[in-house]
Amino acid sequence: MVRVSHVHLSGCTGCLISFADTYEKLLDILQMVDLVYAITLADEQTRIIDTEEKLTIERIYPENVDIALVEGSVCLDDPHAVELIKDVRAKTKIVVALGGCAVTGCVTRFSRGGQNPQPTHVAFVPVSEVVPVDFAIPGCPPSTDAIVKFVVAALEGDTDYLEPYAEFVKNKDVSGDDLWKRVISQGLCMGCGSCSASCQVRAIEMFEGKPDVRMELCINCGSCIMQCPRIRMPKAKGILGV
């Protein structure tokens, strides 16, 4: 059985909630994989070391993992996070950056330190700036269907379907500015409003039937690029009834 992990770095857990929102499809997937590490969905990796001096709780990332879904950016001020992602890379065949924070840093990228609730934390970077990443799924969070279809394609080894997600690793141009350059200013927009509906920070408003992007509000999450039907993305395959 394929060994899958979910690794949680600096993020809000929204990507995992989006994945869990698949309900019965999540159950189908869990029957197809061996979930070997996931702080929220499984806890068999937790080891409690009880000595006379102190009680330590450790989580050990397992060996020989096939697919790691990594959520959140890497906090460079947190040695544990940096060590964990290096450990994940060393022990995993396919590392997937799941969601805006893992792919581009998203809203965490705007941290300058000195503010609550993490006053000493300054630098949050995308996973690919610390270790090599194989695939990236932008979005804040990525849609439920996008995650399910990606996981099923990965389990089936459907390289055609996965190819655009490999492209996102190399080309992180997934901001509202990129939507503007790649679609709207090219005259390709058909005014469907999906980009506006998907933007969590309301950086895109529909004006006279076309999107108006306020770049100063954009947090570079990639949701609009993922949702735009004018951006080339893999076609649905009807797997698991999706």
Ligand code: SF4
């Ligand atoms: Fe994300 Fe909105 Fe920026 Fe698009 S415009 S990348 S949806 S924040």
Ligand code: SF4
């Ligand atoms: Fe235009 Fe729809 Fe693409 Fe937004 S999602 S840029 S409205 S085609």
